[in-house]
Amino acid sequence: MHSLWLIPIFPLVGFLINGMLGRRFSKTVINTVAVGSVVLSFLWVLKALSALAPLNETYVEHYFTWISSGTLDIGFDFAIDRLTMVMLLVVTGIGSLIHVYATGYMAHEGGYYRFFAYLNLFMFFMLTLVLAANYVLLFVGWEGVGLCSYLLIGFYFLKKSASDAGKKAFIVNRIGDFGFSLAMFLIVISFGTLDFQKVFAKASTISPEVQYGSITTICLLLLVGAIGKSAQIPLYVWLPDAMEGPTPVSALIHAATMVTAGVYMIARSATLFERAPIAMDVVAYIGLATAVMAATIGLVQNDIKKVYAYSTVSQLGYMFLGCGVGAFSAGIWHVVTHAFFKALLFLGAGSVIHACAGEQDMQKMGGLMKKIPITFAVLFIAAMAIAGVPPLSGHYSKDAILMAAHARAPWMYWVGVVTAGMTAFYVFRSIFLTFFGEYRGKAHPHESPAVMWVPLAVLAVLSLIGGYAFNIPEFLSPVLPMHGGVHDESLATIATAAGLAGILLAAICYLFVPSIPGALASAFAPIYQTLYDKYYVDELYNVSIVKPIANGSREILWKGADVGVFDALVNGAGTTSMALGGLLRKMQSGNLRTYASWVLIGILLVMGGFAVYGGAK
C-alpha cells in the first residue's frame, strides 16, 4: 500500500483545521496549515510516484464499499496510472504555488481563514476527482469542486454580482451533471459496473470499427457533463462571470485545474470515445466552435480578467478539439502547458490589479512596465507561451493539436490557425494596453511582495520550458493511444506564423498607430458591439429559459394550477363540509379534557363500529 488516500486527506485536514478554528488563528498559523497541507500532498505524490515508477500498469487501492444494491457495487477506490500522475503533479504542483501566492494576495482581505479553508477543500475534491477509480467517485470530486467553485466565486458574498455568479456556476454545472448522471446509469446497464478498469476492459473487447449505439449515447451524455464543467458551448456562460472570485481562485480553479476536469474525463474515457466516432466528432466540433467564438469575444473586452476568462474558454476548446480528433494525449498536453501559462496570466493579472489598487479595466492602466517590472516580465513570457511562440510551452501542445486536427480534416486545422492568430492578438493587446504607453490611472502602482512574485517566476520558468521538457504524449503513450497525425514542418510554420502575425497586428494597433482600434470599432460598430456584448447569449438565455421557467412556475404552476385548480377543487369540496367544519369548531372549546375525551370517543366509536358490524356477520 502506498496510502494514496493521504494525498487528498492532507488538504481535507487543512480545511477542517482552518474552517473550524481559523477564526481564532493568526495569519501565520492559517498560512502554515493551508500551504503546508497542499505541499505535503505534493510531496506525498512525489513519494508515491517514485515508489510506483515506471507505472506502466494501473495501481489500485480499495478502501471500502460505498454504495451496494443489487448489481450495483461502488467502492471508495483510488487508482493511479500515468494519466492520473500527470494530473496529480499539475494539481498539487500548481496548487502549491497558487496557495503561496494567495497568502500575499489575500493578506488584506476579510475572511482570510474562510478563503484558505475553501481553497484546501477544493484541493481535496480535485484530488479525489483525479484519483477516483470509478465514475461515481469521480463524480464526487466533480460535484465537490463545483461546490468549492460556488463558495469561492461568491467569496465576496456582500456583492450581489458575486453571489449571483456563484449560483450561476453551480446551476449551469448541474445542468451538465444531468448528462453525467444519465451516462453513469447507462454505463451500469451496458457494462454492469462503473469501475474504470472493468468498463474499459469490457469496452475494448468491442472492436472500434463496430458502431455501438449505447456507447455513443454514453459518450454524448458524458460530453454534456464535460461541456458544463469545462465551459464549452452552450454551457460556457458561467465561466466569465466566475471572475467575480478572487484572482488566485480564477487561476487555480477557473484556469489551471477544475475547468480541465472535463478534458480529463473525456481522456479518461478514451476507450469509450474511440468506439463512438459520432461522439468524437461532436467533441471536436464543439471544441472548435467554442475556441473561435470565445477568441472573438476576447478581442474586444476591456476587463483584463474577462479577456483571460474568454481566453480560457477558447483554450479549453482547443483541448476538446484535440480529444475530438483522437489526440487525447495532445489534449492533456495542452491541459498541462495551459495550466502553466494561464495560471501565470491570471496571477500576473492579479499582481497588476493589486498594483493598481483593485482596478481591472485596462483602459485605466498603461505604462506599468517600469513600475512593476517583474510582473511585466513574467506576463510577457506567459503571453508568448499562449501565442505559440517557439520554443515556449504553448507552442508544442498547440502544434500537436493542430497537426492531429489536420489529419482529421484540413479545414479544422485552418480554423484552429486563425484562432491561434486571434489568441496572440488579444493576449498581446492586453500586454500592450497594460504595460506600454503612459499610465492612465490614478493609483500609485507598486511591485508585489516576494511571496507573490516568486510563484510567478516558477510558473514563468515552466511556461518557458514546459513544452520542450515534458513530452506528455510520449509519456502517456502506454495509457492513451497516439493519434495518426504526423508532424509536418510547413503546417507547423504556418501556425507559428499566425501567432506572430497576431502579435504584430496587436503591436500595430496598440503601440504604433493607436487610432486604428477606435476607427475599426466605429466602422464596424454593429460587429464590435455584438462581440463586446458577448453575442448577447446571456440575454438570450435569460429571455428564452430563465424568465419562462420563473414566470411559468409562479403564474401557471403555482398560482394557476396549484392554488387555482387543485386547491380550489379541494376547497370546493371543503365548502360542502363547512357544516362539518363548524361542528369541529364548536368542539374546540379550548378545554383540554374535552379534546382528550373527543379523541377517546372517536377511537372507541371506530372500534365499536367494527365490533358490531363484525359480530353481526
Added chain:
Amino acid sequence: MNMGDHLLSWILFTPLLGMVVVLAVPSSNKYLVRWVANLAALASFLVSLQLVLRFDTHAAGFQFVERASWIASLGVNYSIGVDGISYLLVILTTALTLLSVLASWSEVEERLPAYYAMLLLLETGILGVFLSLDFFLFYVFWEAVLVPMYFLIGIWGGERRLYAALKFFLYTMTGSVLMLIGILILYFAHANQFGVRTFEIADLMRVQLPIAAERTVFWLLFLGFAVKVPMFPFHTWLPDAHTEAPTAGSVMLAGVLLKMGTYGFLRISLPLLPNASQDWGIVCILAVLSLIAILYGALVSLMQKDWKKLVAYSSVSHMGFITLGIFSLNVKGLTGAVIQQINHGISTGLLFLLVGIIYERRHTREIAEFGGVAHRMPNYAVVFAIAMLSSAGLPLLNGFVGEFTILQGAFEVNPWWAALAVPGIVLGAAYLLWLYQRTMLGELTNEKNRQLLDLNLREWAVVLPLVAAAFWIGIYPKPLFEIVEKPVAQIMDRLHRTELHQKEVQP
C-alpha cells in the same frame, strides 16, 4: 427493567407513559413540564436504541414479534414486529421526536403539558403504524396519528392554523376512509376463501382476488397512502399544514408522517397486491405522478416567497423520488427508496428546524425580510449550508446515496423516468441556492436582523445529530444498505413469485 421479550411494546408505549407523566405535572410549572417532556422523549429514544444493539441484520422476516388476541370475535390481533424497513423508520421517529421536543423549548409557551402530550401521543401513533403486523391495528394507529397532528397545527400553529388543520384533517380522513374500505374487502375475501377472520397482514397475503378486484383494492389503498405521501395531485394540504404547524409539527410531519404513505406502499400495497402493483398500466400512472411531483414540486418551490412554504413544496419533489423508486419495482429502486425515506427525514427535518430557529427570533418567514443573515449568524449559516447541500443531493452527504440508487433503478425500467427526474435535482440546486442567497448572503439591509443571535447551546444540540447523520450516511451508508437488503429481497421475492398475471416490467 427487563424489556427482553416485549421490546417493541416498550418502544411503542414509552411515549404514551411519558405523555401521562407530562399531563400529571402541574401546568403552572413550565420549567418542570419542559424537563419532564424532554426526559420522556429521551427515554423513548433510549428504549428504541436497544433495537440497534439487538436487531439482527442478517435475519429474514420480522423480529421481536409479539402477538396477542385483541378482539377475538373479529380476528383482530395485537401483533407487532420489526424488519429492516420499519427498524430504520422507528429509529428515525424516536430520534426526530426527541429533537422536536428539544427544539420546542422556548418556542411554545401556551398550554405546555397538552402540547408535549400531543407530541408524545403522535410518536406512539407513528411508531404503531410502523410496527403493526395486523391491518386493523395498523388502521387504528393510522387514524390515531391524525388527532394529535390536527391539534398541533390547530392550536399551536400560525395565523391560518384553523384552516390548515381542518384541511389536513379532512384530506387525510377522506383518504383513510377509502383505505378502510380496501382493508375490509381484503378482510372479507380472506374470511370467504379460508373461513378464518383475520387482519394479520401475513395471512392476508394468501388472498387471491380477481385482477379487477385487486386493482380496485389497490386504488383504494393508494388513495389513503397517496394523500399521506403526498403524491401529486393530492398534495395541496401539505404546504398549508407545514407552513402553519409549529416547528416540531413541521419536523414530524415532513420527517416521519409523510413516510407513513410510502411505508404503506412498501408494507401493504406491494406484498398484498402484487399483481395490481405490477400491472404495467398502474406502474406507469404512478411513475408519471411521481415525475410530475418531482418537477412540479421543484418548480413551484422556486417561486415561493415564504421560507417554510418553499421547504414544504420541496418535500413534494423529494417524496416524488421515493415513490418513483418504489414503483421501479426492482432492488435498486426499492433500496434507494427505503434509504431515501431516512435521508429525507434528516435533510428536511433539519431544514424545518433551521427555519424554526430563525422564526423564533424574527417571527416572520418572508424571505424578503432577510438577507445577510450570515453576518450575524455565521454558525447558523454553515449548518444551513450543509442542510441545503444534503437536500440538494451533493455527494458525500446523505441525499446523494439514495437518489443515485433510486435513479439507477428507475433508469433500468425506463431511461426516460431517470431523464425526467434528474432535472428535479438541477432545480433543487436552483431553489435552494437562491433561498440561501436571499436569506444568508449579501449586505445585512433589514435593521431588524441586526440583533439576531447565533445558535445557542440547545440549538446546537438539536442540529448537530442530524448534521452528523447526514455525513455518516453520505460517506459510509453500508450499514443501511445491509439493513435494507433482506426486506427488499423479500418484497422482490413476493413480486416474482406471483404466478397470476405475471408481467415482468420491461424497459
